[in-house]
Amino acid sequence: xxxxxxxxxxxxxxxxxxxxxxxxxxxxxxxxxxxxxxxxxxxxxxxxxxxxxxxxxxxxxxxxxxxxxxxxxxxxxxxxxxxxxxxxxxxxxxxxxxxxxxxxxxxxxxxxxxxxxxxxxxxxxxxxxxxxxxxxxxxxxxxxxxxxxxxxxxxxxxxxxxxxxxxxxxxxxxxxxxxxxxxxxxxxxxxxxxxxxxxxxxxxxxxxxxxxxxxxxxxxxxxxxxxxxxxxxxxxxxxxxxxxxxxxxxxxxxxxxxxxxxxxxxxxxxxxxxxxxxxxxxxxxxxxxxxxxxxxxxxxxxxxxxxxxxxxxxxxxxxxxxxxxxxxxxxxxxxxxxxxxxxxxxxxxxxxxxxxxxxxxxxxxxxxxxxxxxxxxxxxxxxxxxxxxxxxxxxxxxxxxxxxxxxxxxxxxxxxxxxxxxxxxxxxxxxxxxxxxxxxxxxxxxxxxxxxxxxxxxx
Numbered sequence: 316x317x318x319x320x321x322x323x324x325x326x327x328x329x330x331x332x333x334x335x336x337x338x339x340x341x342x343x344x345x346x347x348x349x350x351x352x353x354x355x356x357x358x359x360x361x362x363x364x365x366x367x368x369x370x371x372x373x374x375x376x377x378x379x380x381x382x383x384x385x386x387x388x389x390x391x392x393x394x395x396x397x398x399x400x401x402x403x404x405x406x407x408x409x410x411x412x413x414x415x416x417x418x419x420x421x422x423x424x425x426x427x428x429x430x431x432x433x434x435x436x437x438x439x440x441x442x443x444x445x446x447x448x449x450x451x452x453x454x455x456x457x458x459x460x461x462x463x464x465x466x467x468x469x470x471x472x473x474x475x476x477x478x479x480x481x482x483x484x485x486x487x488x489x490x491x492x493x494x495x496x497x498x499x500x501x502x503x504x505x506x507x508x509x510x511x512x513x514x515x516x517x518x519x520x521x522x523x524x525x526x527x528x529x530x531x532x533x534x535x536x537x538x539x540x541x542x543x544x545x546x547x548x549x550x551x552x553x554x555x556x557x558x559x560x561x562x563x564x565x566x567x568x569x570x571x572x573x574x575x576x577x578x579x580x581x582x583x584x585x586x587x588x589x590x591x592x593x594x595x596x597x598x599x600x601x602x603x604x605x606x607x608x609x610x611x612x613x614x615x616x617x618x619x620x621x622x623x624x625x626x627x628x629x630x631x632x633x634x635x636x637x638x639x640x641x642x643x644x645x646x647x648x649x650x651x652x653x654x655x656x657x658x659x660x661x662x663x664x665x666x667x668x669x670x671x672x673x674x675x676x677x678x679x680x681x682x683x684x685x686x687x688x689x690x691x692x693x694x695x696x697x698x699x700x701x702x703x704x705x706x707x708x709x710x711x712x713x714x715x716x717x718x719x720x721x722x723x724x725x726x727x728x729x730x731x732x733x734x735x736x737x738x739x740x741x742x743x744x745x746x747x748x749x750x751x752x753x754x755x756x757x758x759x760x761x762x763x764x765x766x767x768x769x770x771x772x773x774x
Contacts, residue, residue, distance in 0.1 A: 318342060382472040384423060397606075400533075401434075406568040411606050449467070452472065462645055463638065513550065516531075516553070518552060555689055567717055571598070652666045677728075713738070716736070
C-alpha cells in the first residue's frame with residue numbers, strides 16, 4: 316500500500332498494521348511523505364482514533380526514528396525522569412531535578428517550551444543569563460555523569476519523527492488527540508532510556524485537558540504505553556485550578572524555585588504566615604509527591620515519608636542548591652552569576668532579567684479569597700509577553716505576576732493581591748480586566764484550603 320492508501324484506510328476507521336505505521340514514520344523522516352499527506356493522516360487519526368496497539372506501535376516507531384541515549388550498566392535501575400502536561404506557575408522541574416540528583420539517581424530530563432497560557436521549563440531556565448538548553452548527545456551524557464542531571468531541549472537526533480509531527484499537528488488542529496499526545500510524550504521519554512518515569516497529568520481550569528475523567532483516560536493510556544515498551548511508569552492526576560506557588564513568569568519562577576532550594580527563609584519567623592514560605596510549601600508538596608515515588612521506584616527509599624525526609628535533608632544541607640548551581644554553570648551560566656544566584660544570603664534577583672515596571676492591583680472589597688483562577692492568571696502573564704503562541708517566538712523574561720495572597724486569606728479593601736511586572740508603558744487594559752476576573756472574594760471564610768493537589772495515582 317502507498318501512503319495515500321494508508322490515509323484512506325485510517326479514514327475509514329480501519330486499524331493500521333505495524334508495518335504500515337513503520338512505513339508512515341519512516342516516510343516522515345526521509346521526506347518521502349509530504350507535509351500535506353502527514354496532515355491528512357493526522358486528521359484521519361483525530362477523527363477515527365488509534366487503538367492501544369496502534370498507539371504503542373506508533374510510539375515505538377517514533378523512538379526508533381532517531382538515536383536513543385545509552386548509559387553505563389552501573390547506572391541501570393537509577394535512571395529517572397518526570398513529565399508534566401503543563402500548568403501555570405509550574406516550576407516543579409527546576410526544584411525537583413537537582414534534589415533528585417543528590418539522592419543517588421540520574422535525571423536526563425529532555426523538556427519542552429511553553430505554549431499559550433502554560434509555562435515551559437526550558438524558557439524559565441533560559442531566563443538565567445548565559446544558560447543554554449541546546450546540547451548534543453555527548454554533552455548530555457557528560458552532564459549526567461558529572462552532575463547527575465540535565466534539563467535540555469530535544470536534540471535533532473532524538474525522536475526526529477515527533478519533531479516533524481508536532482509542528483504539523485500545531486497547524487492542523489490535531490494537537491488534542493490522546494493517541495498523538497501519548498505517543499509524543501512517551502517517545503521522547505523513552506529516547507532518554509530511563510528506568511522509571513512519573514507523569515504529572517493535570518486537570519482543572521488551567522489544564523490542557525480540563526475534565527478530570529478525560530485527563531485520567533489520557534494518563535492511563537500514557538502509563539500503559541510506557542509500561543508496554545519497558546519504561547516503568549506511574550502518573551499522578553493533579554488539580555490545576557489555582558497557580559502553583561506565587562510566581563508566574565520566567566525570571567519570577569526562577570527566583571521562587573531558588574527560594575524552595577533554600578532551607579531557611581531570611582525574612583520570616585513563622586513559615587505558616589510568611590507569604591514566600593507558603594508559596595514554597597505549595598510547590599514542595601508536589602515535589603515531594605512526585606520525587607518521593609520515583610525514589611521508591613528506584614529502590615532508594617521504602618516509603619514516601621522516608622523519601623520526603625531524604626529530599627528535605629538535601630535541601631537543608633545545601634546539596635540541592637549546589638547541584639542547581641553546577642547544573643546552570645554546565646549549561647552555560649558564568650560561575651559568578653551562578654554563585655550570586657545560588658547564595659541564599661544574596662538577592663536572588665541579582666543578574667536576572669527584570670521587567671521595566673511593576674504595579675500592585677488592589678482588592679475592591681473586604682472578605683476571604685475563595686478563588687485565584689490559574690487560567691486567567693496564565694493568560695494575563697502570556698498577554699504581558701511571558702509566553703508564546705507558537706513554538707518559535709520571542710518572549711519577555713522579566714514580565715509576569717507575583718501573587719500577594721493565598722487561597723483562604725482574609726483581605727481588606729485596598730490590599731494589594733497581585734503585583735504585575737510589565738515592560739509596556741502601562742499595564743494593558745485586557746490584563747487588568749482578566750486579573751480582576753481571576754480573583755474571587757466572598758464574605759464567608761473558606762474552610763478547605765490545604766488539600767493536596769493530587770487527585771489520584773494512576774498505575
